[in-house]
Amino acid sequence: MKAALWYGPKDVRIEEVAEPVVKENEVKVKVKWCGICGTDLHEYLTGPIFIPVDVKHPATGAKAPVILGHEFSGEVVELGKNVTEFKIGDPVVIEPLVTCGECKACREGNYHLCDGLAFHGLMDLGGGLAEYTTFRKEFVKKLPEGVSYEKGALVEPLSVALHAIEVSELKVNQTAVVVGAGPIGLALIENLKALGAKNVIAVELSTKRKEFALKAGADLVLDPREVNVAEEVKNLTNGLGADISFEVTGVQAGFETSVDVIRKKGTVVVVSIWEKGVNFNLNNLVMGEKKIIGSVVYGEGIFVTTIKYLADGRIKADQLITKKIHLDDLVKEGFTALTGSDRDSQVKIIVTPDKSLID
Ligand SMILES: [Zn+2]
Ligand SMILES: [Zn+2]
CATH class of the missing domain: 3.40.50.720 (NAD(P)-binding Rossmann-like Domain)
Structure with missing residues (x-):
């Protein structure tokens, strides 16, 4: 499959990598849309900030080159053998946090403050700027009818x-x-x-x-x-x-x-x-x-509340997406547009690996 890999500052490449294999408690997702985040831009311009380069990340085993992308929606295409909460074809978003589940913060419901916190799409073996990724079922959230995949990519920010x-x-x-x-x-x-x-x-x-x-x-x-x-x-x-x-x-x-x-x-x-x-x-x-x-990322329940607000129309987020591009054009149309002289005319650029989704 195609994926965007961070090799170093100003060195992000679109390459063929092996498709991830779903583990027993995981869901495999075919990515529809993935937003480019300010964090991705920092990593692109002046990184590494979060990306592990010399030593593997202790929780995930990941090390550069890593797949980028943590603001994404997609369709469930495969289920691990212990997963009954989803079915093939479900539209979902991923809460991209890798947590230990055991430290004091995790036990008290503050998993976003986990001692070993890692982000999928920065410090993990996969990410949303790719055709597919796999993730733990607890951190996969269903998108209800009426919330598009495009809006799904905004749930994280x-x-x-x-x-x-x-x-x-x-x-x-x-x-x-x-x-x-x-x-x-x-x-x-x-x-x-x-x-x-x-x-x-x-x-x-x-x-x-x-x-x-x-x-x-x-x-x-x-x-x-x-x-x-x-x-x-x-x-x-x-x-x-x-x-x-x-x-x-x-x-x-x-x-x-x-x-x-x-x-x-x-x-x-x-x-x-x-x-x-x-x-x-x-x-x-x-x-x-x-x-x-x-305030850092999002505590327990926040993703679900955001999805609810998007579904009931309380939050429209219509002004956030200013451009949609294909994964192949990530550097030229995405990173360059968001860091160049005209960057203020862009808010969120969303990226798809699927050409058929581009108007
Ligand atoms: Zn972000
Ligand atoms: Zn923890």
Whole structure:
């Protein structure tokens, strides 16, 4: 079968590899659509970040070259001998977490914080940027009727956003600021509105992304080059500041804005992955008893909730997919488009190994 293999930075190749063989507790999936994630781009440009190169990953035995792709949907084509929960032809998505099932976090239902956590499509023997993959049945979720394979490929990034909102302990009618309107920022905006936030304010520089933010449901978009963002947010909240902010830029200025815009005792949720540290005066936290909390991937049940929201229409995610490409064109039409000068006109590019799915 064809698969996209990461060999090194700027070296991703589409190659023929052996088809995976389904194990007794696994489901084999024929991939329909797989999104390209910011993490894939980091690995492509400056990796390895998560990808094991010199030593095999302790949990999975994987080592570069690895198959990429962790945001994908597909059709069940084969079942391991202990699998009765699915039938051939079921449309599914994969929650791409490899967990140990035994550590304290796993036992307490926080498997996303597992001591030995690995991602399928980064640190595992397979991934979604391939024709087929196999995965443990517990982490395969059915897509109900009405949720397309294209939307299925968005369940992973939408779940990152939904989990971050859960971490924020958002209450109905609160005001939230989303700093950075990339794919996860847009997913946050739509989820925040769906979950009852009164005002959702986006902070963004790019013209194109400002439009996307409004389409996703933001009440207002502020550009830090044009206005004093913290002052504007105060004006909109009776001089208090927002209840919650989400840091989705991964850069110092974005972090500072995230702290400045919240009220006393407000919460900053950091969702970005950081390439380097920040230099920050902690008095900005101390003097207002503000809280900063991290959020990573998605806890138990989040995938199922996201699928439910897509099925009942609470979440539409219509603005997220901006381009559909074939696996053969991954580097040229995918990675290059998302890292080049015109990258802000793209949100999510989804990839299929199946030519018949391309319009
Ligand atoms: Zn991702
Ligand atoms: Zn564990």
